[in-house]
Amino acid sequence: MTAKNNDRNISELRLYVHYVSLHLRSVMQYKASFWMTVVGQFLVTFNMFLGVYFLFDRFGSVEGFTYQEVLLCFSLMLTEYSLGECIARGFDSFDSMVRQGEFDRVLTRPRSDILQVLGSKIELTRVGRLLQAGVMFVYGVTRSGVTWNAWRVITVLLMLLGGTALFCGIFLLFASICFYTLEGLEFMNILTDGAREYGKYPVSIYGRRMMQFCTFVIPYALVQYYPLLVLLGRTDRNWYGLLPLGGLLFLLPCGALWKLGVRHYQSAGS
Amino acid sequence: MIVMRNICKTYKVARRNAGLAEAARSFFRREYDTVTALDHVNFTIHDGETVGYIGPNGAGKSTTIKILSGILTPDSGECLVDGRTPWKNRIDHVAQIGVVFGQRSQLWWDVPVADSFELLRDIYSIPPALYKANLDELTELLSLGELLRTPARQLSLGQRMRCELAASLLHSPRILFLDEPTIGLDAVSKIAVREFIVKLNQTHGTTVILTTHDMQDIEAITKRIILIGKGRILLDGGLDDIRRGGEDIDRTVAALYRSYEI
Numbered sequence: 001m002t003a004k005n006n007d008r009n010i011s012e013l014r015l016y017v018h019y020v021s022l023h024l025r026s027v028m029q030y031k032a033s034f035w036m037t038v039v040g041q042f043l044v045t046f047n048m049f050l051g052v053y054f055l056f057d058r059f060g061s062v063e064g065f066t067y068q069e070v071l072l073c074f075s076l077m078l079t080e081y082s083l084g085e086c087i088a089r090g091f092d093s094f095d096s097m098v099r100q101g102e103f104d105r106v107l108t109r110p111r112s113d114i115l116q117v118l119g120s121k122i123e124l125t126r127v128g129r130l131l132q133a134g135v136m137f138v139y140g141v142t143r144s145g146v147t148w149n150a151w152r153v154i155t156v157l158l159m160l161l162g163g164t165a166l167f168c169g170i171f172l173l174f175a176s177i178c179f180y181t182l183e184g185l186e187f188m189n190i191l192t193d194g195a196r197e198y199g200k201y202p203v204s205i206y207g208r209r210m211m212q213f214c215t216f217v218i219p220y221a222l223v224q225y226y227p228l229l230v231l232l233g234r235t236d237r238n239w240y241g242l243l244p245l246g247g248l249l250f251l252l253p254c255g256a257l258w259k260l261g262v263r264h265y266q267s268a269g270s
Numbered sequence: 271m272i273v274m275r276n277i278c279k280t281y282k283v284a285r286r287n288a289g290l291a292e293a294a295r296s297f298f299r300r301e302y303d304t305v306t307a308l309d310h311v312n313f314t315i316h317d318g319e320t321v322g323y324i325g326p327n328g329a330g331k332s333t334t335i336k337i338l339s340g341i342l343t344p345d346s347g348e349c350l351v352d353g354r355t356p357w358k359n360r361i362d363h364v365a366q367i368g369v370v371f372g373q374r375s376q377l378w379w380d381v382p383v384a385d386s387f388e389l390l391r392d393i394y395s396i397p398p399a400l401y402k403a404n405l406d407e408l409t410e411l412l413s414l415g416e417l418l419r420t421p422a423r424q425l426s427l428g429q430r431m432r433c434e435l436a437a438s439l440l441h442s443p444r445i446l447f448l449d450e451p452t453i454g455l456d457a458v459s460k461i462a463v464r465e466f467i468v469k470l471n472q473t474h475g476t477t478v479i480l481t482t483h484d485m486q487d488i489e490a491i492t493k494r495i496i497l498i499g500k501g502r503i504l505l506d507g508g509l510d511d512i513r514r515g516g517e518d519i520d521r522t523v524a525a526l527y528r529s530y531e532i
Contacts, residue, residue, distance in 0.1 A: 011395065014392065015392050015393065018388075018389055018392050019389070022378060022381060022385060022389055025380075025381045025385060026378065026379070026380040026381055029380045029381075029421070030380075100374075101371075101374055102374075104336065104341050104371070104374075105369075105371075105374065105376055107339075107340055107341045107360065107364070108339050108340065108341065108364050108367070108369045109364060109393050109394075110361045110362070110364050110365035110393070110394060111361070111393055116393075263343060265341075265342070265343075266281060266282075266342070267336055267341050267342055
């Protein structure tokens with residue numbers, strides 16, 4: 001049984017790699033456009049950093065967090081978001097897949113629907129943003145002044161894992177809603193782009209209500225605020241470092257909603 | 271064998287009058303109409319049959335195809351395709367069928383057709399020997415040759431449709447669903463597509479279910495027709511049964527549509 005499951009997982013992974021390779025072959029048809037978009041993504045993301053920089057240049061600290069501390073928080077979030085976007089981009093544009101009837105085709109193929117949707121759109125130009133995130137991450141970690149120990153390193157890795165899963169989950173949530181309505185999906189951007197924008201700063205600065213929302217509804221604080229306290233040595237509760245795993249758990253309800261949505265699917269037009 | 275028993279399917283359609291005020295109103299309270307797409311549909315199709323599924327626009331043709339190919343779940347009724355219920359055993363089911371949507375492409379736009387085919391090989395986990403044999407056969411029968419090395423965006427519609435057909439048959443499906451496969455094609459391409467489908471049915475015994483508005487397709491390919499209108503099966507029989515002495519097929523079908531007021 002496990003051997004069979006293993007075989008299937010390997011085959012799914014191979015198929016995903018095949019999708020990546022096809023996307024690579026596709027973008028190579030338009031070399032100039034590819035590189036310009038990569039550079040564009042890099043610069044746009046750099047802009048976000050400048051926003052943080054100039055704010056602190058003027059105010060010094062926000063709600064007791066110093067520039068270095070916020071920089072660490074920002075760089076972690078950016079890396080998580082970029083990874084999530086690279087992986088789950090197909091969900092982000094899922095509404096157009098439904099509109100154009102592309103999802104019909106997905107359902108006529110003997111493979112996992114999630115895998116096929118993921119493979120349908122892999123934005124390789126996001127490499128620009130990922131690269132920028134990598135630079136920020138190195139800069140953020142080196143400037144943070146954190147005294148590193150084994151537990152804190154593990155915490156950072158869990159944050160990256162949980163955060164990436166959380167963003168993938170939000171994209172999946174967005175896609176699941178497309179099964180019920182194709183109108184007014186813009187509000188979902190509050191969760192995706194909004195999380196990216198507001199996630200630059202530790203969630204606590206937005207007040208108690210926001211903190212509750214980000215702990216219990218969309219568990220953003222679990223991958224960001226609480227483990228950050230561990231890294232910065234602001235809490236004795238080292239187990240906060242395990243909270244990012246909540247990001248992985250978040251995938252479960254999102255996946256269930258997706259499954260429900262597929263059953264509810266009404267294909268478009270003729 | 272395909273068995274459809276008492277299949278019903280309804281859609282909810284949001285309706286509102288034109289205008290901004292109406293749009294704003296429907297934002298808060300939306301009115302839905304229920305539209306019946308299929309109303310107790312029954313039929314049986316045996317292995318190796320060629321069936322033309324005809325009816326006016328909006329009669330329920332595509333809905334039937336989508337239920338049979340595991341895309342839609344009906345509201346009620348029973349459907350068995352070679353013993354499988356399409357929407358319950360989706361993955362097992364779709365491995366055995368091929369679907370061609372005339373209006374939509376399954377080829378990757380920016381890469382040579384051969385690249386799309388190789389992705390399909392991995393999606394269907396087609397064994398290498400079978401893949402090569404099928405590809406060789408399809409290349410010859412559909413004269414694909416150089417087309418395989420051309421990006422899909424640079425193919426003419428006729429060339430693309432030949433590639434679409436090949437793409438849907440690489441995994442040797444037992445049943446082939448064709449949803450308007452000749453739409454928009456020129457005379458030469460239409461004939462090529464028709465001849466290919468007939469040959470496929472003869473040599474491999476593939477069951478073919480075809481929806482089309484082109485009655486010459488029906489005449490060339492199918493031995494049996496099922497007529498659907500307003501979600502009900504109105505007629506199920508041989509082509510000769512409905513044709514009255516020497517009339518051409520378009521007139522026959524037009525007379526049929528009129529007589530059933532659909």
